[in-house]
Amino acid sequence: MTREPEETVASKITRILAERIVSGALAPGEKLRQDHIAAEFGASHVPVREAFRRLEAQGLAVSEPRRGVRVAAFDPAEMREVAEMRSALEALALRHAVPHLTPAMLAEAERAADAADRCRDIRSWEAANRRFHRLLLAPCGMPRLLRTIDDLHAASARFLVGGSAAAWEPRVDVEHRAILAALRRGDADAACATLARHVKRIGPLPRRARVEQGGYPLFG
Amino acid sequence: MTREPEETVASKITRILAERIVSGALAPGEKLRQDHIAAEFGASHVPVREAFRRLEAQGLAVSEPRRGVRVAAFDPAEMREVAEMRSALEALALRHAVPHLTPAMLAEAERAADAADRCRDIRSWEAANRRFHRLLLAPCGMPRLLRTIDDLHAASARFLVGGSAAAWEPRVDVEHRAILAALRRGDADAACATLARHVKRIGPLPRRARVEQGGYPLFG
DNA sequence: ATTCGCTATTTTATCTATAAAATGGAGTGG
DNA sequence: CCACTCCATTTTATAGATAAAATAGCGAAT
Numbered sequence: 001m002t003r004e005p006e007e008t009v010a011s012k013i014t015r016i017l018a019e020r021i022v023s024g025a026l027a028p029g030e031k032l033r034q035d036h037i038a039a040e041f042g043a044s045h046v047p048v049r050e051a052f053r054r055l056e057a058q059g060l061a062v063s064e065p066r067r068g069v070r071v072a073a074f075d076p077a078e079m080r081e082v083a084e085m086r087s088a089l090e091a092l093a094l095r096h097a098v099p100h101l102t103p104a105m106l107a108e109a110e111r112a113a114d115a116a117d118r119c120r121d122i123r124s125w126e127a128a129n130r131r132f133h134r135l136l137l138a139p140c141g142m143p144r145l146l147r148t149i150d151d152l153h154a155a156s157a158r159f160l161v162g163g164s165a166a167a168w169e170p171r172v173d174v175e176h177r178a179i180l181a182a183l184r185r186g187d188a189d190a191a192c193a194t195l196a197r198h199v200k201r202i203g204p205l206p207r208r209a210r211v212e213q214g215g216y217p218l219f220g
Numbered sequence: 221m222t223r224e225p226e227e228t229v230a231s232k233i234t235r236i237l238a239e240r241i242v243s244g245a246l247a248p249g250e251k252l253r254q255d256h257i258a259a260e261f262g263a264s265h266v267p268v269r270e271a272f273r274r275l276e277a278q279g280l281a282v283s284e285p286r287r288g289v290r291v292a293a294f295d296p297a298e299m300r301e302v303a304e305m306r307s308a309l310e311a312l313a314l315r316h317a318v319p320h321l322t323p324a325m326l327a328e329a330e331r332a333a334d335a336a337d338r339c340r341d342i343r344s345w346e347a348a349n350r351r352f353h354r355l356l357l358a359p360c361g362m363p364r365l366l367r368t369i370d371d372l373h374a375a376s377a378r379f380l381v382g383g384s385a386a387a388w389e390p391r392v393d394v395e396h397r398a399i400l401a402a403l404r405r406g407d408a409d410a411a412c413a414t415l416a417r418h419v420k421r422i423g424p425l426p427r428r429a430r431v432e433q434g435g436y437p438l439f440g
Numbered sequence: 441a442t443t444c445g446c447t448a449t450t451t452t453a454t455c456t457a458t459a460a461a462a463t464g465g466a467g468t469g470g
Numbered sequence: 471c472c473a474c475t476c477c478a479t480t481t482t483a484t485a486g487a488t489a490a491a492a493t494a495g496c497g498a499a500t
Contacts, residue, residue, distance in 0.1 A: 008285050008453065035481065044455050045482080046266055050273055057277030059364060065228050066461055066482060081362040084316070088308045096304070142301040144279060144375075148368065228483065255451065264485045269453080286452060286491055 010047035013037065014054045021060045021071050022154055023123070024162040028073040032061060058151050060158075079159050083200050086152045091196040093137040093145050098188045100139035106183055109135040113176040122168045126157050132176060136183075136195075175201075230267035233257065234274040241280045241291050242374055243343070244382040248293040252281060278371050280378075299379050303420050306372045311416040313357040313365050318408045320359035326403060329355040333396040342388045346377050352396060356403075356415075395421075 007015075017037070020026040034048045041048070052069045055061035063069040112135055116128035130153050138146060160168070175198040182191035227235075237257070240246040254268045261268070272289045275281035283289040332352040339345035350373050358366060380388070395418040402411035 006285060010453080011285065033481080034483095046269075046454055046484090049266075049483080050269060050453090053270055053273035053277070057273070065226060065231065068462095068482070077361075078364065081364055084312055084362070085309070085365055085368070088312045089305070092304055092308045141297075142304070144298065144301055145305055148305070230483080253451080254453095265452080266454090266484055270483090288452070288492095 008047070009041070009043050010050035010054070013041055013043065013047055013051035017051060017055060018058065018060055018154070021055070022157050022161065024158070026071045028071055028158075028162065030071045032069040032071065034068070059155055074155070074159055074162070078155075079163075082152050082155045082159070086149065086156065087196045087199045089145060089149050089152070090133065090137060090199055091192045093140040093142065093149060094192050094195050095188065096140035096142060097137055098183065098191070100141070101136070101183060103184075105135065105139065106180060110180055113173065113180070116176070117170070117172045120170060122161060125168070125170075126160055129173075130157070136179070228267070229261070229263050230270035230274070233261055233263065233267055233271035236261075237271060237275060238278065238280055238374070241275070242377050242381065244378070246291045248291050248378075248382065250291045252289040252291065254288070279375055294375070294379055294382070298375075299383075302372050302375045302379070306369065306376065307416045307419045309365060309369050309372070310353065310357060310419055311412045313360040313362065313369060314412050314415050315408065316360035316362060317357055318403065318411070320361070321356070321403060323404075325355065325359065326400060330400055333393065333400070336396070337390070337392045340390060342381060345388070345390075346380055349393075350377070356399070 004012075017026065017032070026032070032052065034045050034052070037051075038045050038048045052061060052063060056063055056069075060072055061069050062072050109132055112128060112132040116125055116132055119125035119128055133149075133153070137149065140146070175194060179191050179194050179198065182188075182194060224232075237246065237252070246252070252272065254265050254272070257271075258265050258268045272281060272283060276283055276289075280292055281289050282292050329352055332348060332355055336345055336348035336352055339348055353369075353373070357369065360366070395414060399411050399414050399418065402408075402414060
């Protein structure tokens with residue numbers, strides 16, 4: 001069990017389980033057995049339980065006293081909820097980031113958007129997309145808000161990887177560019193409105209009619 | 221140490237410590253000693269540590285690996301951040317609650333607003349005010365959003381009780397009434413805008429000039 | 441006076457073991 | 471077949487102990 005010098009056992013277990021949940025290796029609703037996980041990591045139950053508490057905090061797991069922990073499920077309603085929350089909170093973060101965004105930061109964000117466009121698989125796309133968003137929002141300097149947005153991104157990533165990987169395909173994201181263009185001409189309102197809409201919009205329905213109508217926050 | 225049949229030791233410790241943090245009995249920045257708290261509750265360190273993880277999740281505590289846990293501090297920037305997040309998220313919740321609000325629910329909310337107006341101390345006012353908000357928002361049926369709002373309310377309560385109790389005084393909250401009136405005439409836009417503004421507005425500056433200018437989310 | 445090194449003590453993180461609660465299966469009765 | 475009871479087994483929650491890391495205090499060197 002390799003871990004960073006600063007990383008505690010509990011933190012490492014948290015990190016690895018979170019990755020598994022987000023990647024779909026641990027399925028929604030699946031029971032998380034503290035005894036099995038402890039055995040797998042060569043640890044005691046205690047750091048496993050601490051990891052569970054942290055996963056709960058991130059919305060990745062749900063527990064019931066004395067009955068164990070499950071990977072949090074997701075359904076269309078929750079996906080819409082996450083999309084709506086992201087829309088509201090990312091627009092708020094961008095509003096506060098705007099006064100701090102420099103041309104160099106926007107250039108960096110554009111490079112991130114380019115990198116996302118070049119991705120060939122959904123996982124690396126998701127990470128690159130998340131980076132793009134983070135580069136624009138972090139200058140808001142509001143830690144609680146950014147943490148909340150991170151958790152919502154993790155939930156989105158789960159829906160994406162677990163729900164619609166087959167529907168995804170490489171593309172150029174014109175809305176990323178529209179956000180950057182608005183920011184460059186100093187139009188904060190347009191940038192925020194575009195971002196809010198972008199986060200909420202539905203995936204590529206014209207090409208994949210079987211994708212369910214419902215406000216999936218999949219491709220923002 | 222009394223606890224509910226369903227409540228685990230860790231949950232009880234979480235609950236009690238959260239109450240102390242919100243009430244100000246545990247001060248911002250104060251060190252939370254796992255060994256002392258364990259001794260106080262007649263428990264081992266293990267459920268105390270689990271309680272710490274939960275308090276962190278609620279934003280009431282901050283921890284550093286191997287260096288312990290402190291009561292989360294608050295400063296004007298954080299208070300403004302919480303106000304902004306509440307404004308965005310409560311407006312979102314109300315928007316989604318509107319189609320589900322019945323006249324009976326609005327009457328109940330009005331009774332809660334009346335109860336808040338009658339409060340003689342800031343603590344009971346905070347609880348009544350929170351109840352008013354909750355009655356309006358809960359019909360949105362978005363659990364993650366409501367949990368997030370709850371945590372933000374706890375943070376607000378802390379600022380309120382710990383920061384400006386001396387500045388508070390009983391009053392009739394006309395904005396609560398304005399929100400209810402807008403809802404009753406079916407004007408969701410006005411209701412949401414009033415709520416957003418109400419959550420963000422500054423406390424009674426005209427009467428207490430020494431209260432710092434800064435966007436305190438104190439009296440919403 | 442300040443900085444560094446060393447050591448003792450304290451505090452945090454985790455272990456092993458155990459108690460309490462939940463679960464599962466078998467048997468019985470209607 | 472279904473519902474209930476009982477008991478064995480499993481799983482979760484926690485206690486007490488221990489190891490690892492951090493902190494505090496003292497003395498020596500500059």
